[in-house]
Amino acid sequence: MRPLIAMGLVAMAAVVSACGTAGPAEPGAGGVKVWALQDPVLNPIEQKSIDFFKSGGGNASLETFGNDPYKQKLRVAIGSPNAPDVFFNWGGGNLKEYVDAGKIADLTPVLDQNSALKNAFLPSVLDGAKIDGKYYGIPMRGMQPVLLFFNKEVFAAAGAQPPKTWDDLLALVDTFKAKGVQPIALAGSQAWTELMWIEYILDRIGGPEVFRNIRDGKGQGWKDPAVLESLNKLKELIDRGGFGTNFASVGYDVGGASTILAQGKAAMHLMGSWEYVNQLGQSPDFVKKGSLGWVAFPSIPGGKGDPGNVVGNASNYYSVTSGSSQVEAAKKFVSTALHEDSYVQALIDAGDVPAVVGVEEKLAKAANSEYTTWIYGQVKGAKSFQLSWDQDLPAEKATAMLTQLQEFFLGKVSPQQFVDAVAAR
Amino acid sequence: MRTQRPSGWYAVPAYGFFALFAVLPMVLVVYLSFTSWQGLGTPVPNGTANWSRLIADGEAHAAVGRTVLLMVVSWLFQTPIALLIGVWAAGPQRSRAVLSSIFFLPLLLSTAAIALLWQALLDPNFGIAAGGTQFLGDPDIAIYTVVFVISWQYIPFHTLMYQGAARAIPASLYEAATIDGASRLGKFLHITLPQLRYTLVTSSVLMLVGSLTTFDTVLILTGGGPGTATRILPLHMYITGFSGFEMGYASTIAVVLVVLGTALSVAVMRWSGFRAMSSQQEGS
Known part of the structure; x- marks a missing residue:
């Protein structure tokens, strides 16, 4: 009976969100709300990027969910007042559905204004969240x-x-x-x-x-x-x-x-x-x-x-929801915290291979360097990285x-x- | 003296919850079944498109077939076993209490735990049947494995029902039969079975409607696989709605499930004369 009830509740959510032209959420006490997958290795690193953001005067908080429930929860939440400001995703067609529905903020201007940011990532990976010529996500973990x-x-x-x-x-x-x-x-x-x-x-x-x-x-x-x-x-x-x-x-x-x-x-x-x-x-x-x-x-x-x-999977990305009341703060978060040295180093130490240009030396010094260097070389040399x-x-x-x-x-x-x-x- | 009936207002919380969490969602599901909705934005009415799709959808038809198979095989497998163990457990044997408690154990485990347990037990590389019959990997066998696991979980429950009902049969009936020289089998066939017929109906309704909406065991044990060999209708609805995000079409399947479930319980009640139930207890 449970799936039936679930269907019913989803139906209710649909109608509730259809009735109210629910406005963006009040700026919460937690600042920028970041949603990500539950991952014992990655979560502390994600928290670190948030702490980094906070140390620069920003405010943000992390919420995590299991894999399948995450996709379902995200689906229902986006476009509702409970939507996150920044959320973890896989880029590609999956993200495109949200983009087509007008729910995702265009990050192209952010990248264009800040060439250091744009050049920090491997182009083939950055392209994983490029939809109809515009960028909608910033890589936030390994390839x-x-x-x-x-x-x-x-x-x-x-x-x-x-x-x-x-x-x-x-x-x-x-x-x-x-x-x-x-x-x-x-x-x-x-x-x-x-x-x-x-x-x-x-x-x-x-x-x-x-x-x-x-x-x-x-x-x-x-x-x-x-x-x-x-x-x-x-x-x-x-x-x-x-x-x-x-x-x-x-x-x-x-x-x-x-x-x-x-x-x-x-x-x-x-x-x-x-x-x-x-x-x-x-x-x-x-x-x-x-x-x-x-x-x-x-x-x-x-x-x-x-x-x-x-x-x-080229990488995972952070995207910003366009209905967020904190779009600017969220953009600032994704454009500053994801390629800075300590975050990249933390990813490398966890065995990830960040999609950041020029990390060969760091990879060579870290554990499992034979493997991670090989992966980095493989992706860097690839003409195409199909999601x-x-x-x-x-x-x-x-x-x-x-x-x-x-x-x-x-x-x-x-x-x-x-x-x-x-x-x- | 006239008995004071409680005010009708006492029923409001119950009706309220029922309306909010059962009736209202059902109504909305019916509405959604006439819309196209990807889970994003607003549902767009699309007339009867979902319904014509359902009529042409071979996968959904196959899922209905599997659901019926699961239902029938479950009933055929569970009923005789539950009935026999139940009647036995109602008796006065010495080992009865200990064994009954052991038989009762599966009911105490959560469905998820049971599904994971059997999945590990039947693992094709590391399980008890490794290298032999592929209970979960063979498309022709997998659905029977699912029936077995569901039965393993629920037979104790139905056993309990039969045990309780068998206990309630007046001993005088058996005493009279003994005097008349009836055999054990004769007593079972002519006294126990007829006396248990309403329990049989109740237990059957629970089994049939339960099988129709079985979901969690199949999701965890096989995920509908191998291929689509165990993708029953509720799972088909779930995959359509929560993997494919075709909420409109999934709602259409949900409506079918509601109709089938209701029709089934009404049919069993009618056919078995459940409403006309009577008791042969002395004094009533």
Whole structure:
């Protein structure tokens, strides 16, 4: 009964917000209200940036929420009198929905007036919150490209090298299957882990333009032949047993896929850069003895995409709500507190790779420098950084796509059926 | 002497809460079902677009099918077990109290805890059936696994109902049957079962309507997966509304759920003659 009641309450919120032309909130005692995700590592750092802001005479407070409830709460709150002044987001199509609804303040003038601020961030990452030529967010944490992790011990035991090309990857699948090791770990009960595969394959085969057209509703969209070709490639990998047989009920949040990689039951794992920190927390010995390896996603010969391109989450951003009574203070907060040295250093110390120009030296001095320097170089050298599709598409399209993708991985939907189904939405 | 009835005003808080938290949201959900609303800004009326979409939506139809399957299988699985344990637990055996307390345990755990527990227990790599049958990963099996977990949680509750009702059956009926030379099975079939028929109705209504709106267990245990194998209607509504943010269409699904749930309980009541309930207790 609970979801029904939830629906009902949402309905009430809708009508309440529709009736009252609810004005902006009174300037609260807490100053600029900042909303962010609950994260034991990140939250103290976020608090630090607020303290920094306060020391400069500003006033702000931090509120945090769990992942899924956050997205729902934000949705309902934005446009209501309880909206935050500054909020954590993922940029891309997700943010675009709020921008289109006129709820987000344009930060372009702030960046234009302050070239030091604009030049402080890597352009490809700053572009993650650029919508219709305007900037709506400032990067506030590390970059999270997706990369291929592997277990060095398992590779050594099989006398294998990490894959450089797609054919290498297919050959490795056979090698590891013969050894009784699952070639690739996949947390398939959560569709976004499956999404990473098709994101990279399509980028390698058709280049980043294909998905941009899909997102912008241009050209052939999903009907581009590169999409079908990519799905066929992926199907070959699935049918060959690349992901083993039981991925459908393996969960990422409960550590299912990461653990089998660390235990040597699986050889490779395609995951966001946060996987390193995750492994360091869950299987510290595995990381500390140097068994966790990483490479870029293999190239696909003959494909149009640059093998240096990356996909993933460019960063997370702070955006300012346009209805806020404290727009100016909020703009001041995001333009001063997010690239100053102590904040950047705190992110680096936490194992993050900030999207700030010229942090190579700092990275080299900090812990895990081999990994963080590699990530920084990888993103800096990338011609394109495609945001995860589920963040870059409007929510209803993303949800429908993820459903189809899970069916596709189970073999219930063919490549052609996938294309037809998502193109119809 | 005429009994003084309490003033009708005493019922106001109850009616107030019911109106505010049940009737009003329901009315608004019906309104939203005729709008398009992404959760941002103001709902835009779009006529019957959501309803025609529902009629053409294969995913929603499949979800209704799964919900009915879940409902029927749940009932078929839970009722006999709850009935037998309940009747047994009403007896005078020595081990009864201890075992009944143990059977009762699952009911004391929270739904979320139960779902997480079974999820860990059935993990494909580290669970009890690792490497064997994929109880949560096989699209053909997953829904039965869900039924099993729900049953594991709720059988104790229904057992309790049957136990209470079986205790209330007058001992004189059994004594008379014993004198007439009835067997144990005969007594169960001809005395216990008929005497429990209203409990059976109550328990069935709770089970059927409960299954129709089952949500939390499925969300945590499988999230509707693998693929859409366990995406029942309430979950389909949740995913549409809170992942896809299509609140208007999700409200349409919610209206269907309300109608189905109400129709189901009315139908069971009518069909079973619940209103005409009588007691065969002495003196009444």
